[in-house]
Structures are given as structure tokens and as C-alpha cells.
Amino acid sequence: MKKIYLLIMSALFITACSTDLDQTPPNLAGADSLTDYAGVLNAAYYYQLGTVTPLAVMADFRADNAFMFEAPYTEFDEYDNGLTTMEDQFFGPFYTALYKCILSANNVIENSTDATEIGEAKFLRGLSYFKLVKVFGNVTVNLSSAPSTTDTSILVRQPAADVYNNVVVTDLTDAIAALTNTSSEGRATKIAAQALLGKVYAAMGNYTSAESLLSTVVSSASGAGISLKSDFGDVFGAANEVGNSEIIYSTQISRSVIDEYSPASDFWNWFVGDDSKSDFPVDANLIAAFDASDATGSVDLRRAVTLSADGKTAVKFPKVGDLGPDHDWIEIRLADVILLYAEALNANGSTAAAVTQLNKIRNRAGLANSTASGQAAVKTAITNERRLELAFEGHRWFDLVRTGTAQSVLGFSDANYLLFPIPGSEVLATRGVITQNAGY
Numbered sequence: 001m002k003k004i005y006l007l008i009m010s011a012l013f014i015t016a017c018s019t020d021l022d023q024t025p026p027n028l029a030g031a032d033s034l035t036d037y038a039g040v041l042n043a044a045y046y047y048q049l050g051t052v053t054p055l056a057v058m059a060d061f062r063a064d065n066a067f068m069f070e071a072p073y074t075e076f077d078e079y080d081n082g083l084t085t086m087e088d089q090f091f092g093p094f095y096t097a098l099y100k101c102i103l104s105a106n107n108v109i110e111n112s113t114d115a116t117e118i119g120e121a122k123f124l125r126g127l128s129y130f131k132l133v134k135v136f137g138n139v140t141v142n143l144s145s146a147p148s149t150t151d152t153s154i155l156v157r158q159p160a161a162d163v164y165n166n167v168v169v170t171d172l173t174d175a176i177a178a179l180t181n182t183s184s185e186g187r188a189t190k191i192a193a194q195a196l197l198g199k200v201y202a203a204m205g206n207y208t209s210a211e212s213l214l215s216t217v218v219s220s221a222s223g224a225g226i227s228l229k230s231d232f233g234d235v236f237g238a239a240n241e242v243g244n245s246e247i248i249y250s251t252q253i254s255r256s257v258i259d260e261y262s263p264a265s266d267f268w269n270w271f272v273g274d275d276s277k278s279d280f281p282v283d284a285n286l287i288a289a290f291d292a293s294d295a296t297g298s299v300d301l302r303r304a305v306t307l308s309a310d311g312k313t314a315v316k317f318p319k320v321g322d323l324g325p326d327h328d329w330i331e332i333r334l335a336d337v338i339l340l341y342a343e344a345l346n347a348n349g350s351t352a353a354a355v356t357q358l359n360k361i362r363n364r365a366g367l368a369n370s371t372a373s374g375q376a377a378v379k380t381a382i383t384n385e386r387r388l389e390l391a392f393e394g395h396r397w398f399d400l401v402r403t404g405t406a407q408s409v410l411g412f413s414d415a416n417y418l419l420f421p422i423p424g425s426e427v428l429a430t431r432g433v434i435t436q437n438a439g440y
Contacts, residue, residue, distance in 0.1 A: 123188035
């Protein structure tokens with residue numbers, strides 16, 4: 001059993017309500033009578049499980065790494081309003097899990113007297129709103145453990161820029177100040193909060209602030225026990241998760257802990273071809289990208305770790321036995337940070353320094369130093385490297401959106417479909433106070 005879940009079992013609860021903001025955990029004491037908020041904090045960690053499978057599918061199946069065979073799942077590759085049919089399996093559980101996480105985090109932030117607990121809760125709330133904004137754009141903001149059940153104005157979606165500036169950045173800045181790098185497996189740390197805030201700034205297009213944060217993470221990684229694994233294959237697989245030096249933060253998954261994807265989030269199942277909706281999910285475009293990498297004169301060592309020998313399925317998170325392994329969902333690892341740091345350096349005009357960072361990842365993959373030169377070419381090289389390095393880890397779609405290349409790479413014209421649909425149940429339950437995204 002993974003460490004964080006030793007404490008979670010006593011904290012699990014299920015809520016039912018008309019909207020995901022109007023919830024009081026029914027089998028936990030009220031906030032005014034609680035004195036120990038460890039269980040509430042563990043619940044906030046637990047609710048992140050509900051985001052894993054939706055993010056995996058959105059990031060790779062919406063992009064050009066994987067595709068579905070079976071309608072209506074093919075809607076992920078059709079940039080129109082058809083994605084609304086995917087609410088029950090993907091967008092609804094994702095949305096619900098995040099607002100449950102936020103509610104639990106709010107309770108800890110408002111009531112706990114433990115500075116570390118509050119720091120962890122702010123990390124989780126910042127992470128939750130970051131995920132919500134990346135997926136939906138403007139979203140409802142709730143920073144209370146007991147939101148009003150009568151004032152519907154609190155449900156109005158807030159501009160994404162305001163959510164970033166007033167919630168995500170503030171929460172993660174506070175988390176950095178409150179946390180240390182001494183933590184048990186699966187818990188938020190200072191370096192995780194720094195890395196996440198760097199990623200947030202990059203998503204906002206604030207590469208100056210992103211460079212500063214990501215530089216700090218890269219330079220302080222060793223002191224925090226973080227380093228690149230010498231063998232790319234050693235990053236992945238359930239047997240490699242405990243004490244993995246490359247993983248900065250992950251959402252831990254255990255089959256003994258039931259979530260929305262009972263018995264546990266099996267994001268990897270979509271990639272290994274075990275679901276008839278996509279028996280052979282790997283997109284030929286990704287195979288071509290690995291072919292192009294190999295064509296530079298070296299064998300890209302990531303290919304054999306990422307794809308099956310026939311190139312039809314993804315094996316980065318391999319199935320073991322009938323039920324499969326308890327693969328953790330890697331939220332942040334050092335290679336991701338290094339490549340994003342390279343992106344920030346390049347955006348800020350430090351192209352040579354960016355290539356130096358890029359080559360750290362290429363060399364680990366058995367590849368020669370990049371020959372890219374000039375800001376535009378280096379940007380493309382970094383984007384291509386992130387695709388091969390981070391395939392099936394929840395990044396590709398969001399990387400394309402962040403770099404402004406999703407429409408040109410994937411071939412669609414309507415910018416409305418850079419966002420995903422708000423769950424229709426939320427629009428109906430609030431009688432239109434929560435509005436739907438344009439195009440849906």
C-alpha cells in the first residue's frame with residue numbers, strides 16, 4: 001500500500017448534491033467541531049484520482065498521439081460540438097472530482113492550525129484550478145468551505161486570467177512559503193509547488209516568471225533528491241515508483257482505493273489497447289515522429305519504452321497480470337521541467353542556453369545534440385522533444401494549445417474547440433448561471 005493511502009481509507013466520503021459546489025461531507029464532523037484536519041486533507045488528495053483518466057484521454061486522444069475507433073469516442077478527433085456526448089465518462093467526473101478536492105482544501109485552509117497542512121491544501125487547490133482552467137477556460141471559483149446555497153452569483157464563471165492571477169498563483173506562492181522538501185511519498189513539497197507554479201506561468205505566457213521558477217527547480221533539484229534517471233525506462237512502471245528520483249510529484253493510485261473509475265483509475269488501459277473503443281490506439285503520426293527522431297542517426301531509446309514492437313499500442317505504463325498494475329499518475333517530473341525551462345529560456349531570447357537544456361533530455365534518449373538554431377527552430381525542436389519524451393503522460397494537447405500550434409498541427413479552424421465542454425449537468429442544475437463554452 002502506498003504511503004499516503006494508509007491514512008486515506010478513514011477519510012473517504014461520497015457527496016451528492018445539485019451542484020459540485022454545494023457539498024458538506026455527510027460522515028465528517030462539521031468544521032466547527034473538528035480539531036484534526038489530516039483526514040480532510042487526505043480526502044483532497046484522494047479526489048485528484050478522478051482527474052487522471054480524463055486528463056490522459058484529453059491530452060493524447062484529443063491530440064495526435066492516439067485515436068479512438070468506436071463512435072462516439074471518435075469525437076475526440078472531430079473538432080465540433082460532439083464532445084458533449086463524453087460528459088458522463090470524462091468531463092463530468094473530472095469536474096466533480098476537482099470541485100470536491102477544492103472544497104476539502106478550503107476546509108483545511110480555513111480551519112487547520114498546521115502550517116504544513118495548509119500549504120499542502122493550497123498546493124492541491126492551486127493544482128485543481130490549474131487543471132480546470134486548462135480544460136474549460138473560465139470557471140466558477142469557490143474559496144469557501146461553506147459556500148452559500150442561495151446566492152447563485154457565486155457560481156458565475158470567472159475569467160481564466162483572474163483565476164490564474166487571483167487563485168492559482170497566490171495559492172502556489174503560499175504553498176512554496178509553507179512547504180519544505182522533506183515529505184512522505186505522494187505529498188506536496190516546496191519543489192513541487194515551485195515546479196507547478198513555473199508550469200502555470202508558462203501556460204499564462206509569462207515566460208519571464210516561468211524561467212525564474214523553473215531555473216530554481218533545475219538548480220535546486222539535486223539538493224531536494226531530484227535527478228534524471230540515467231535509463232529512461234526506469235522512470236515508468238509500478239515497480240519503479242517508490243523513491244523514484246525523477247518524479248517531483250505524482251497522484252498515487254492503488255487498486256485498494258476505489259474512485260470514479262472503479263476499482264481504480266486505469267488510465268494506462270486506454271493506451272495498451274485493452275478497450276475495444278481503441279484496440280490499437282497509437283496514432284501513425286506519433287510513429288512518424290519517432291521515425292524522424294531515429295533518422296537523425298541514432299536510435300531513440302524512448303521508442304521501445306513508449307511503444308510496442310509493432311507500434312500499435314503504448315507500453316510506457318505496462319499491463320501486468322489480469323488487473324494491471326497500480327500505475328501512479330506522474331503530474332510533474334524533472335524532464336518535463338527541464339524542457340519547459342528550455343522553452344522559457346528560448347522565449348526570452350536565451351536560445352543557446354535553451355539548447356543546452358534540451359540536449360540533457362536528448363542525450364539521455366541516446367540522441368546527439370540538437371542542430372536547431374534560431375528562436376523559431378529551437379521552439380519547434382523543444383515542442384517535438386516534449387512530444388517524444390512525455391507521450392501518454394497528459395501533455396501533448398495542452399502543449400499544442402499553450403504554444404499556439406494546436407489548430408495548425410491538428411488541422412481545425414474553430415478556436416472554440418481549444419476548450420472542452422462544461423458538463424451539461426452543471427449548466428442545467430444552475431439554470432444557466434454556469435454557462436456552456438462557445439461552440440458547444
